[in-house]
Amino acid sequence: YLYDRKYLQSRAEQACGLNLPYGFTPRFAIKANPHPEIIRIFSEAGMHFDASSDYEVYNLIEMGVEPTKISLASQQPARKYAELHKKGVKLVATSLRQLDMILAAGVKDISVRINPDIGHGGTNRTTTGGINASFGIWHEYIPEILKKVSAAERSEER
Numbered sequence: 001y002l003y004d005r006k007y008l009q010s011r012a013e014q015a016c017g018l019n020l021p022y023g024f025t026p027r028f029a030i031k032a033n034p035h036p037e038i039i040r041i042f043s044e045a046g047m048h049f050d051a052s053s054d055y056e057v058y059n060l061i062e063m064g065v066e067p068t069k070i071s072l073a074s075q076q077p078a079r080k081y082a083e084l085h086k087k088g089v090k091l092v093a094t095s096l097r098q099l100d101m102i103l104a105a106g107v108k109d110i111s112v113r114i115n116p117d118i119g120h121g122g123t124n125r126t127t128t129g130g131i132n133a134s135f136g137i138w139h140e141y142i143p144e145i146l147k148k149v150s151a152a153e154r155s156e157e158r
Contacts, residue, residue, distance in 0.1 A: 012045035081105035
């Protein structure tokens, strides 16, 4: 592949310059292309990153990306949630099991990926939402998510 540095830099700066509501943050999914030069260009432009494994998190950190600019949303549970959180990595629970593991690690500020029962993709494996998607916690479990988080907060207050 041939990439244009100026074009990549321009697009990253454009994404980072968006005036987004609700604190939304543009992120580059490292699984799209983990080439160190692309990561460097995007990082220097101020881009944040989405990792899909703890391996990708450590790879980004080794390339000089600030951990506070990394979000981990993986299908497989990470090996060291507490350590990643302590470094500043934003953790995203994509299953009830992961939510339990992250809460058990003492992490208080968690994001949760919800499957809203709608989505698109080229195949069932790549569909981002809906009954066949493997991404996110099913929307009907939102009350259970809230109950788990509330219980964790109450146990910390004691």
